[in-house]
Amino acid sequence: MARSKKQRGAIASAVTFGFFMTEAIIHFNMGQKSAKEEHQWGLPPFEELVKIALIVGAFSVASGAVIGALD
Numbered sequence: 001m002a003r004s005k006k007q008r009g010a011i012a013s014a015v016t017f018g019f020f021m022t023e024a025i026i027h028f029n030m031g032q033k034s035a036k037e038e039h040q041w042g043l044p045p046f047e048e049l050v051k052i053a054l055i056v057g058a059f060s061v062a063s064g065a066v067i068g069a070l071d
Contacts, residue, residue, distance in 0.1 A: 009068025017060035024052045 003011070025043065032039040043049055 005068050005071060008071055009064040011064075012067040013060045013064030016063045017057055020056045020060065021053060024056055028052065 028044050028048070029039070029041050033041075044052065
């Protein structure tokens with residue numbers, strides 16, 4: 001099935017968001033662990049998670065737009 005440029009850009013944005021959000025949560029936990037040895041892996045507090053998601057989301061959309069434009 002052929003996808004439009006817009007659809008390919010949206011897919012690229014969603015995939016990028018998924019991968020980089022996972023990476024951001026891993027990095028958050030690595031930082032928490034280095035500051036506090038007894039830290040257990042988990043999601044950041046809600047407010048922090050929203051901030052991370054907004055930053056990752058903005059760059060994912062930008063990446064998708066560039067990929068869509070270059071495609």
